[in-house]
Amino acid sequence: MPNKNIQWYKVLNNTADLPEGRVTSVTAGHTGICLAHFEGKFCALDNKCPHQGGPLGEGSIENGLLRCPWHGWDYHPCSGKAPGYDDGVDTFPVEVRDDAVYVGVEEEIPHKETITDVMVETMINWGIDTVFGMVGHSNLGLADAMRRQEEKGNMKFYGIRHEGAGAFAASAYGKLTGKPAACFAIAGPGSTNMFTGLWDAKVDRAPILALTGQVASQVVGTGNFQEVDLVRAFSTVAEFNHRVLGNSKHAELMTLAIKHAIINRDVSHLTFPDEMQEMSAPENSAAQTPEGRISPFQIAPPRESVDKAIDMLCKAERPVIIVGHGARFSMDAIIELAEQINAPVMTTFKGKGQISDMHPLGCGVLGRSGTPIASWFMNESDLLLVFGASFSNHTGITDHKPTIQVDFDPLALSKFHKIDAPVWGEISVTVEIFRKELEGKTNTVDQRPEIVKRWELWRAEKNNRLKDDHGKGVSSIAIFNAMNELAPDNAVMCVDVGNNAYSFGRYYESKQNTFLMSGYLGSIGFALPASIGAWTAVGDSRPVVAVAGDGGFCQYLADLTTVVKYKMPIKIILLNNSELGKISKEQRAGEFEVWATSLHNPNFADFANSCGAFGIRVEKKEEVHAAMEKIFAHNGPALLEVITDVELI
Incomplete structure (x- = not known):
């Protein structure tokens, strides 16, 4: 390796951190290294086994040879040679300086624009600067193109805990703004997890862009690990649905996907096979803009x-x-x-x-x-x-x-x-x-x-219902009566599905609020991820409130950690009756036995506190007002859990 192109990176703070006869995976710049301590010296090999790409740093030294953890092939820990064979792995120079270990690698070649660079830049030019998703093995090249744009300040990526939550967040963003956001997943299960949120956007006419990784093109259709034909799979939900290939017109393909999403207020989907995500962009490739590609929508009626x-x-x-x-x-x-x-x-x-x-x-x-x-x-x-x-x-x-x-x-x-x-x-x-x-x-x-008279009659009726108390928890009307007094007048309200939603619609009196819900799809679990999407759209210009029942909140419970991670000051009002109350009600209405609707719940306030949010739990009507006041006054994410009576809705 020519010394003039070498860059040195510290990969181990102290030689004592890697005992004799052991190996470990380290990184020198962007190069993966298998660092070995063998026969009193430190050696560095390429971390990828040349056969299947196995991480040699996760292997072990047995009988003086380093064994690949994936398929058992042996290499010498310092020379990288495979005894008895012509193959082997590359080696890198190593220096020990003041007990720290350094590895030298060739100076990195400056980044060359890729196909995904062109497509992500086109996406941003069209105004899609918010992405919700999870990075994984089959979307790494596309994720890297997004990372470069985020580092330039051109977009914001929100790493969520479940791809379904990412799709719901993007759906809520589209409902609130009329503009698409993107949701992003790996091949196979990551992509199929997005379906419910995409259907929510589709039936409620919210523009949305789904971006999925895919296994390499040569193994599509062979039953490869995590291989699902995503173009076929998305054919029912996506109005625009294409696989990106090396010879596609890449900027044009992204432009068409976004145009379809905006004009038809529908779902567009692009899937990116693994091998083409890092391909160099063809010469004269250029990102597109919406200039001259879309007309105003102010169409007059006949x-x-x-x-x-x-x-x-x-x-x-x-x-x-x-x-x-x-x-x-x-x-x-x-x-x-x-x-x-x-x-x-x-x-x-x-x-x-x-x-x-x-x-x-x-x-x-x-x-x-x-x-x-x-x-x-x-x-x-x-x-x-x-x-x-x-x-x-x-x-x-x-x-x-x-x-x-x-x-x-x-x-x-x-x-x-x-x-x-x-x-x-x-x-x-x-x-x-x-x-x-x-x-x-x-x-x-x-x-x-x-109208004045009718409101007076209805408010008198609501005051009468406030007196109802069966001793089994707080009534829904008591919660929403407190919200009428304490919720910010201009808050974006994200509501879930179930009795909590019906009570919210009936009892909460809107001021300058905006409401988001899963309308035609009626999907349980909408409120929490929708509040994430809403906050990314409005930032700190408006408060965001999620109203959910215990059944819906548990669907995407883990994404409370997303709220905390990104310091989203979302306020959650959680009605906990330990039951899928709406389903019980439907079973009774259909003259069925009430069955399989009871729930076993954690203490949600304790859970919120363990995530780094602020949680309060109340069980009595007289505690609601003061607790809610604290929740809305808290500077950060907060959750109010109210134990409610399933019958007082």
């Missing part, structure tokens, strides 16, 4: 649809507006329209908080998780004006009223039944057209005094 909708609105005396999750980025314009035509505004459960319950026209949530206020005004109306909602049976939007439905997606229009006036157009553009054309033409009843 004139015929507008005319019919305007005619119906001009005739209405008691119109109401129903908004779903799809209208979340157009609410300022919708509220102005509501004020113009005196229309009460109610939301689907997914749309909770899109209008404040403190607004004079706000009527809360419609449907199973809703308020009697919303249902009353829908029933008293003579016209429904629906924005960004698809009439899920959980919402309970009647199909017996004259209805105008506005949506950016033509397939969402009249999805479940005939609509009187389906209007295809971008929501904010359509609302502005409605406002201009309705000026001075409507003759509607001012329903604000009735």
Whole structure:
């Protein structure tokens, strides 16, 4: 090895750290070294066995020879030769200086741009600068390209504890911002773990990019270790789904994946075979940008649809507006329209908080998780004006009223039944057209005094329910009543699935909150990973709160350590009734025996404290307010565990 190109690295602080007759794995720069102490001297070999890549530093010296731990091949510990054979492993110079051991390796060649460098830079140019995932053996080249971009300050990678949590976090990020984040996994089980979170994004129309490692192309289809045909596996969930090859148009492939995710509000998936992740980028390769590759979305509806909708609105005396999750980025314009035509505004459960319950026209949530206020005004109306909602049976939007439905997606229009006036157009553009054309033409009843009265009746009913106490734990309404007083007005609220969610939708009164949930998929376990995704989107500009039951929280319990690791000041309100209460309720409703719904739980507050968060556990109603006050005041991640009565929801 030419001395002029040698760089020396300390690999052992003291010779006593490696006894005679032993070997160990060390690193000199980026070079893996098997360091041996044999016959009174220190020797350095390439750490990779040339046959299967086994780590020789994990082997042992037997009868004067170093044995590979993977397949038993023998090498001399200092010369690297295999006795009786022509093969062997490379050696490196070693020096002992003041009892420390140094190994010399050739000066590293400067990094040459790779295919994955070009693709990751393209991804960042398109605005995807947040990635949730796990680094592993089949995605190391792609991970290294991300590392280089993170070191430049161009992206942030969050190492999660379960790939499903990473997909949920990316889904929540897309729901909150309308922009995709990426989730990232190894081949095989790491990739299949992401499926639930990807389906959550797909059915709730959140853009998301899934990036997966893959085993080498030559063994795809052979039953190799962790080999799953990921293109076939992702074909049901991913609207754009491709394997990246050495001869692909790499920047273009990434551009198309992101365009499909953004435009169709869907899942895009790219899988990267192991061997091509470190390939040098072809000459003249360049990362792409969105310039000239995507158009504005402000599409106006057809004139015929507008005319019919305007005619119906001009005739209405008691119109109401129903908004779903799809209208979340157009609410300022919708509220102005509501004020113009005196229309009460109610939301689907997914749309909770899109209008404040403190607004004079706000009527809360419609449907199973809703308020009697919303249902009353829908029933008293003579016209429904629906924005960004698809009439899920959980919402309970009647199909017996004259209805105008506005949506950016033509397939969402009249999805479940005939609509009187389906209007295809971008929501904010359509609302502005409605406002201009309705000026001075409507003759509607001012329903604000009735809204005040209905809220008074509902709050009186809630106060009566607060008195309920069976001596078996705290009621859900007591928890959400405390949250009404203490939760930050502008918090992003991430809610799980189950009775905790129904109670939250019914009893919590929104201010300037934003709510995230697993809507159409209804996946348990959403709240905690969603809060991670939400925090990465808003940072310290807004508080983030996760509301979960014990069943849902346990699904991704380990990712509380992720919250602590990245110092995310997320507040978790955990309702613990030691039961899958919603399932028990469904079993009773179906006239089945209640079976297999009881849970054995840890002390979640103690668990939170052991992770480095701040945890409090309360068992009595009178303890809730003070404990919650401490949780929200804590400067860092915190969890409030409340022992609840499964019957008082």
